[in-house]
Amino acid sequence: MISPLKIAVAGLGTVGGGVVKALTARRLDLTERAGRELDIVAVSARDANKARGFAHTNWTADPLALVKTDADVIVELIGGDEGIARQLVEAALESGKHVVTANKALLAKHGKALAVKAEKNNLQLKFEAAVAGGIPIVKALRESLISHGIHSVKGILNGTCNYILTEMEASGRSFAAVLKEAQAKGYAEADPTLDVGGGDTAHKLALLSTLAFGIAPDLGAMRVVGIEQITPADIHFASEFGFRIKLLGVSRRSHDAGQGWVIEQVVHPAMVRARSPLANVDGAANGVVVDAGEAGPYFFSGRGAGEAPTASAVVSDLVEIAQGSFTQVFGRPAARLAKLNAAGAGATQSAWYLRFEVLDAPGVLAEIAGQLSQTGVSIESMIQRGRAPSESVTIVMITHETAGAAVERALKAIAASDKVRARPCMIPMEAA
Amino acid sequence: MISPLKIAVAGLGTVGGGVVKALTARRLDLTERAGRELDIVAVSARDANKARGFAHTNWTADPLALVKTDADVIVELIGGDEGIARQLVEAALESGKHVVTANKALLAKHGKALAVKAEKNNLQLKFEAAVAGGIPIVKALRESLISHGIHSVKGILNGTCNYILTEMEASGRSFAAVLKEAQAKGYAEADPTLDVGGGDTAHKLALLSTLAFGIAPDLGAMRVVGIEQITPADIHFASEFGFRIKLLGVSRRSHDAGQGWVIEQVVHPAMVRARSPLANVDGAANGVVVDAGEAGPYFFSGRGAGEAPTASAVVSDLVEIAQGSFTQVFGRPAARLAKLNAAGAGATQSAWYLRFEVLDAPGVLAEIAGQLSQTGVSIESMIQRGRAPSESVTIVMITHETAGAAVERALKAIAASDKVRARPCMIPMEAA
Numbered sequence: 001m002i003s004p005l006k007i008a009v010a011g012l013g014t015v016g017g018g019v020v021k022a023l024t025a026r027r028l029d030l031t032e033r034a035g036r037e038l039d040i041v042a043v044s045a046r047d048a049n050k051a052r053g054f055a056h057t058n059w060t061a062d063p064l065a066l067v068k069t070d071a072d073v074i075v076e077l078i079g080g081d082e083g084i085a086r087q088l089v090e091a092a093l094e095s096g097k098h099v100v101t102a103n104k105a106l107l108a109k110h111g112k113a114l115a116v117k118a119e120k121n122n123l124q125l126k127f128e129a130a131v132a133g134g135i136p137i138v139k140a141l142r143e144s145l146i147s148h149g150i151h152s153v154k155g156i157l158n159g160t161c162n163y164i165l166t167e168m169e170a171s172g173r174s175f176a177a178v179l180k181e182a183q184a185k186g187y188a189e190a191d192p193t194l195d196v197g198g199g200d201t202a203h204k205l206a207l208l209s210t211l212a213f214g215i216a217p218d219l220g221a222m223r224v225v226g227i228e229q230i231t232p233a234d235i236h237f238a239s240e241f242g243f244r245i246k247l248l249g250v251s252r253r254s255h256d257a258g259q260g261w262v263i264e265q266v267v268h269p270a271m272v273r274a275r276s277p278l279a280n281v282d283g284a285a286n287g288v289v290v291d292a293g294e295a296g297p298y299f300f301s302g303r304g305a306g307e308a309p310t311a312s313a314v315v316s317d318l319v320e321i322a323q324g325s326f327t328q329v330f331g332r333p334a335a336r337l338a339k340l341n342a343a344g345a346g347a348t349q350s351a352w353y354l355r356f357e358v359l360d361a362p363g364v365l366a367e368i369a370g371q372l373s374q375t376g377v378s379i380e381s382m383i384q385r386g387r388a389p390s391e392s393v394t395i396v397m398i399t400h401e402t403a404g405a406a407v408e409r410a411l412k413a414i415a416a417s418d419k420v421r422a423r424p425c426m427i428p429m430e431a432a
Numbered sequence: 433m434i435s436p437l438k439i440a441v442a443g444l445g446t447v448g449g450g451v452v453k454a455l456t457a458r459r460l461d462l463t464e465r466a467g468r469e470l471d472i473v474a475v476s477a478r479d480a481n482k483a484r485g486f487a488h489t490n491w492t493a494d495p496l497a498l499v500k501t502d503a504d505v506i507v508e509l510i511g512g513d514e515g516i517a518r519q520l521v522e523a524a525l526e527s528g529k530h531v532v533t534a535n536k537a538l539l540a541k542h543g544k545a546l547a548v549k550a551e552k553n554n555l556q557l558k559f560e561a562a563v564a565g566g567i568p569i570v571k572a573l574r575e576s577l578i579s580h581g582i583h584s585v586k587g588i589l590n591g592t593c594n595y596i597l598t599e600m601e602a603s604g605r606s607f608a609a610v611l612k613e614a615q616a617k618g619y620a621e622a623d624p625t626l627d628v629g630g631g632d633t634a635h636k637l638a639l640l641s642t643l644a645f646g647i648a649p650d651l652g653a654m655r656v657v658g659i660e661q662i663t664p665a666d667i668h669f670a671s672e673f674g675f676r677i678k679l680l681g682v683s684r685r686s687h688d689a690g691q692g693w694v695i696e697q698v699v700h701p702a703m704v705r706a707r708s709p710l711a712n713v714d715g716a717a718n719g720v721v722v723d724a725g726e727a728g729p730y731f732f733s734g735r736g737a738g739e740a741p742t743a744s745a746v747v748s749d750l751v752e753i754a755q756g757s758f759t760q761v762f763g764r765p766a767a768r769l770a771k772l773n774a775a776g777a778g779a780t781q782s783a784w785y786l787r788f789e790v791l792d793a794p795g796v797l798a799e800i801a802g803q804l805s806q807t808g809v810s811i812e813s814m815i816q817r818g819r820a821p822s823e824s825v826t827i828v829m830i831t832h833e834t835a836g837a838a839v840e841r842a843l844k845a846i847a848a849s850d851k852v853r854a855r856p857c858m859i860p861m862e863a864a
């Protein structure tokens with residue numbers, strides 16, 4: 001048997017701890033699978049003495065010192081799109097060490113440059129744990145669904161948002177109340193912005209786009225809307241229409257008469273049909289639908305975060321590196337990843353759910369209908385609910401299929417009216 | 433760039449044609465992914481002159497002649513667990529050629545011996561297309577879900593059965609009527625036995641068991657029940673209880689006090705909860721749930737058959753061979769695949785749906801209840817439906833959780849009664 005694969009782990013939080021535990025607990029089986037032993041030769045974490053429930057040796061406070069060890073591969077679990085994480089990954093690739101990372105922020109920002117560096121040096125840079133936890137969606141897009149082209153990728157990629165939306169639906173409580181409870185239970189961060197604002201989903205979506213379409217990861221042209229504005233009323237109306245609201249990352253390729261092939265990348269709360277696969281991804285789970293054209297749609301779901309699922313993704317990458325398997329970072333030569341040709345903002349064609357909070361004053365409905373009609377938005381159905389005294393009135397509409405830009409223009413004009421009490425809400429109805 | 437991968441294709445039916453078309457249509461992209469060109473250097477099919485909608489060169493009527501070409505890899509799409517397919521795969525592996533196959537029957541019967549041969553000669557034997565068409569479940573079990581152990585794998589693995597059950601539910605028609613229509617449309621074979629009898633699902637399940645549990649494929653200890661006995665009444669009652677009926681292949685590891693770790697492999701129609709992922713796999717689609725213990729459950733679904741999905745699986749295997757990636761056939765050293773330690777027959781613990789067709793005679797219910805009680809089977813709920821004159825009466829029961837063996841003993845005694853007009857039907861209620 002060939003010599004062990006020497007592994008250095010930077011970051012001993014939940015995921016790092018899970019990796020150490022899995023490599024220890026299933027040592028024999030993993031050695032059989034890899035064809036060699038997987039040895040942790042060094043670890044780095046802030047506190048050497050913290051009780052972690054597992055043994056570790058050769059501790060260093062300085063992650064960059066791991067590059068000086070004889071490790072073959074560095075596991076980067078520090079996080080962040082700059083700073084020490086970026087320095088560590090770059091130094092590792094420059095020192096002839098493979099890298100396994102769960103860092104979606106880093107790869108969404110510097111993925112092409114890092115992949116080019118890895119491939120130039122014949123090194124592996126693997127990141128299954130960066131997207132959808134234990135679901136092997138990176139591998140599926142990189143290695144399996146490659147023969148007939150990808151039309152679109154749609155995913156529930158953030159467990160915190162999905163947990164909050166599921167709880168709001170189950171309990172009828174507000175976003176703020178459910179978020180607070182999620183924070184108390186440790187399901188949401190003290191600063192939840194990156195999760196609930198859609199930023200984390202955006203990072204993951206950028207990587208799925210790269211795998212699906214051969215473009216460099218590009219956050220610049222991505223429209224990102226979080227779930228902060230979703231109300232119990234929206235969830236209730238969605239259910240009346242036979243839909244559920246999910247925060248989706250959507251990347252879609254289409255042909256534009258002027259621009260040729262364009263890619264639309266958007267993160268937003270969307271209405272999905274109640275019986276569709278994505279609608280039934282509940283709680284902290286993740287799910288991804290890949291439309292592989294002629295080869296058909298595929299759906300993947302499972303645990304998108306947490307110790308064991310994420311460690312499972314890291315370990316599978318380590319076993320592949322141990323086997324000496326060759327895979328390009330994003331499935332194609334990194335140097336040739338194309339620049340994103342972004343679809344025009346507001347190009348999304350969809351039916352839209354619109355919600356208005358208005359004063360119960362004469363003419364308000366005429367005003368809203370008039371503005372929508374002026375931008376060519378036509379209404380398929382409408383619900384207006386009775387109100388308690390002194391409350392505002394809620395008006396909900398579903399439009400016919402229209403470009404998002406037209407709806408946005410109308411809503412801007414409507415929001416300026418003194419009869420409208422809050423920013424109007426628009427949510428696309430996803431066909432699938 | 434290194435020299436092209438030379439490919440010989442045996443069998444130019446639907447899948448073989450799809451492979452040739454995909455390699456041609458997406459030549460540039462696949463070359464970038466593989467790092468070298470993928471060239472078809474020879475093909476074998478019965479009729480050289482049949483119009484197939486694509487060009488092919490270097491035709492031979494004798495598949496075994498492909499072994500004499502300079503091909504690096506043989507794609508075996510002939511089928512069958514013996515005969516020419518087995519000869520071809522063995523000859524290829526003995527002549528230093530890699531093999532890609534969609535042949536589940538062959539691998540379910542001879543998988544260990546063929547894998548040992550491949551690994552001894554440092555050759556690849558790949559079979560993503562053999563299970564669940566385009567769904568990358570072979571790769572997921574072989575390479576991704578490997579760090580925390582597998583508890584069970586449950587799958588809808590035969591599109592023909594799932595199509596028939598879906599149509600029976602939608603239309604209320606009988607098994608025989610829907611089968612006939614499926615045959616007319618080309619969705620079912622003229623001899624449908626292998627599909628509707630569960631044999632095809634059994635072949636695929638044996639391969640999933642091997643990947644999940646490291647045992648040699650073993651059809652011998654598998655209990656296989658097809659869908660022929662399912663009636664519109666069963667489907668109707670399932671719906672009343674909040675379930676749907678699906679033909680499942682289930683492989684489950686459990687600990688037996690006497691035997692140690694045992695594996696239960698069974699193919700049978702099962703009741704699955706209407707909101708569960710497997711219940712929503714409709715028509716000709718396939719779906720698989722993998723319980724990876726601590727790492728959580730994962731669900732995969734998509735097109736399990738047809739030209740493009742199956743060709744997609746074959747092409748992904750070919751690209752990996754072109755890359756020179758190393759994977760063991762079943763993820764672990766084939767020579768060390770263990771002998772199956774089968775769970776005792778009838779050990780399945782489950783609630784059971786039971787249906788009896790009886791004469792409307794005094795004492796019949798007492799007789800049935802008495803037999804069930806004697807073998808320790810207790811009833812949770814019961815429905816007896818009114819009847820038209822001269823029809824038999826249908827009695828449906830759901831039991832509390834009980835071993836299948838106890839239920840079988842009772843049903844055997846009940847079937848012997850002269851008041852019972854047809855073989856009683858028993859269907860397990862799957863928890864997930």
